[in-house]
Amino acid sequence: MSRPNLHLALVHYPVTNKNGDVIASAVTNLDLHDIARAARTYGVKSFYVVTPLEDQIALVGQLVSHWVSGPGSAYNPKRRQALELIRIKKNLEEVISEISALPESTGAPRTIVTSAVIKRPVVPFSDLRRMFGDGFPYLLVFGTAWGLAEAMITSADLALEPIRGATRYNHLSVRSAAAVILDRLLGRRDMA
């Protein structure tokens, strides 16, 4: 299978807080490192950090430039290779426009939302894994804080089947969830 045209977005607005209110969350340093490293490991083409907040945009810019072109790039070149996948955008529309305009894109990406609880029909991991073979661009969307706002879940093209662990407890961090989802969709395995 040729490498899928897959992109990833980590959304900081609109997401929900503990009480279900729609908020803009703060960027977490380790989200960027962990998800960039997983994206690089699994061959994701770009990792969009989505926030409308100017101070957060500046913060992400500084972090990325430290590791991509600043002192961090010499200290740890592997980290550079991961963090150079990061792009900063104010909203998902900007992300979609940019992916649509890529030379290898055949149109707008199909958006796929992820959540631990989904109230709309979902696409199973195995189906999505197969779909990736069609050459279309795909955008996998993750929410921070307590997850993506309902409006964002409803408006996406597809919703991914939630991860099932081995218990009824289902509270992975977004860092862990992103790694598991990329592994299920793109990892090499010969498991029975």
Place this chain on the structure above:
Amino acid sequence: MSRPNLHLALVHYPVTNKNGDVIASAVTNLDLHDIARAARTYGVKSFYVVTPLEDQIALVGQLVSHWVSGPGSAYNPKRRQALELIRIKKNLEEVISEISALPESTGAPRTIVTSAVIKRPVVPFSDLRRMFGDGFPYLLVFGTAWGLAEAMITSADLALEPIRGATRYNHLSVRSAAAVILDRLLGRRDMA
């Protein structure tokens, strides 16, 4: 399949640094949160944080008690359910003794080391997944910093097959690697 008798250890000594020297690493707050949440999601029985450093032991103790019995337990009960899996030990021998003495244990746990690069024969994910059905206790061992020291890899009963992503780049954080490994070993899936 009945729930496997699986335990997890996150080792801070002996591990290696960037230059291959054996060091004791500092505990990272988010390692504890993320791995505890993944352990709880996948039905792991306990999560041992291994460090010989007294100040680090005190730090982990404070963090855990904040979330398990302090203010954090009321603020976020889901976090309590995860962090109450944490036990603090000075070395792997203490971990093995404690697991061996559990009422449900039929003897000492089989130790399985994990690493991105393994120089000894490895057990594939699918084999280990099957072995978990035998009722024996198992201890899955993760290293922090640049990974477990070679002596610890050599002395373990088994070494797990490294995760393969979709590229030659293979630099997941220990948080991401632990989540992916638990998912491959214990996650429910109906993937083709």
